[in-house]
Amino acid sequence: MPVLSGLKVVEFDALGPVPLCAMILADHGAELVRIVRPGTPVVDESVGGTILHRGRPLVTLDLKKAEDREAALDIVAEADAVVEGFRPGVMERLGLGPEACQARNPKLVYGRMTGWGQSGPLAERAGHDINYIALTGALAAIGPAEAPVPPLNVIGDYAGGTMFLAFGILAGLIEAQRTGRGRVVDVAMCDAVPVLLSLVQAFRQTGGWEDARTRNLLDGGAPFYRCYACRDGGFVAVGALEPQFYAALLHGLGLAPAYYPQYPREGWPKIQAAIASRFLTRDRDAWADHFTGIDACVSPVLTIGEATDAPHLKERRVFRQRDGIIEAAPAPRFGDPAALPPPATEVTPEELLARWRS
Structure with a gap:
């Protein structure tokens, strides 16, 4: 059986990190239900729902109506956890905040996902991933020296949001099993992103990091940890941090390590120029083939579309097709291949409660 079989979670429909967290829980066997406002499609393609809404039904409720709020509380009473991503105070004003929900279900773990947190000067302000990662450093x-570059919405929304929310929910459930009492899990991206930056913060306070782009070990400043252009306009990624991998990189490029010592940093511009010149002599895929048998931490930079055909990822079945849609298979793995998720459907509160109470 999937590892989260029997776990029941209520997802109050939201954007960004909340649906991804719900998808991951559902991928591993949890029974989720999305509570959505009237007029919401079963699969909302405008917010990535073709994939992000997989594996769980929805119940349509108008939470401004007393009878629909009561229906929501009836569902919450049968659940193990709730996840929501509204601004502070919204759920309380609806009568569905942690206090009201835990009054009906004392063991409930109530997960709250915001960018700025439930308190602080910015708590009521709007924001997106780019704002949260901007304020936290x-x-x-x-990005390049000229200007910062948004790294999609991976760092704030998904690393700082989804993953901390999933961890908080599961940690709260473990405690609830032990104590019989639920928890309120306050996940704020502005809290979590600094945790993700712990290595950089440590380097910075011990003299190993400058607050300037492309001047450091992991930001493209080091010639052995950056991307290089190839003859056809493609790129390769080089991650030869350790001395043995650095030596293998230079040998693979036909460069003599004795002429290009990895340190001190003053020599990095010379090394970068030499490596860049060599990579420009072949196409990206030719370099990928060349380094296949050389353990030098060199990889082709693939587009999202190309990644689905990468031999290693195909061998591991990292991607799969469902109803003509290419999507990532569930991760992490627990041995047996994960089953295809059921299609998203709409159910009534009565149908859901009959299923959950059976």
Whole structure:
């Protein structure tokens, strides 16, 4: 059986990290239901629902109506956890905040997902991934020297949001099993992103990091940890941090390590120029083939479309097709291949409760 079989979670429909967290829980066997407002499609393609809404039904409720709020509380009473992503105070004003829900279900773990947190000067302000990583220092460290570059919405929304929410829900459930009492899990991206930056913060306070882009070990400043252009306009990624991999990189490029010592940093511009010149002599895929038998931490930079055909990822079945849609298979793995998720459907509160109470 999937590892989360029997776990029941209520997802109050939201954007960004909340649906991805719900998808991951559903991927591993949890029974989820999305509570959505009237007029919401079963699969909302405008927010990535073709994939992000997989594996769980929805119940349509108008939470401004007393009878629909009561129906929501009836569902919450049968659940193990709730996840929501509204601004502070919204759920309380609806009568569906942690206090009201835990009054009906004392063991309930109530997961709250925001960018700025439930308190603080910015708590009521709007924001997106780019804002949260800007304020916490992550954005300033990413991109070329000329300007920061948004790294999609991976760092704030998904690493700082989804993953901390999933961890908080599961940690709260473990405690609830032990104590019989639920928890309120306050997940804020502005809290979590600094945790993700712990290595950089440590380097910075011991003299190993400058607050300037492309001047450091992991931000493209090091010639052995960056991307290089190839003859056809493609790129390769080089991650030869350790001395043995650095030596293998230079040998693979036909460069003599004795002429290009990895340190001190003053020599990095010379090394970068030499490596860049060599990579420009072949196409990206030719270099990928060349380094296949050389353990030098060199990889082709594939597009999202190309990644689905990468031999290693195909061998591991990292991607799969469902109803003509290519999507990532569930991760992490627990041995047996995960089953295809059921299609998203709409159910009534009565149908859901009959299923959950059976």
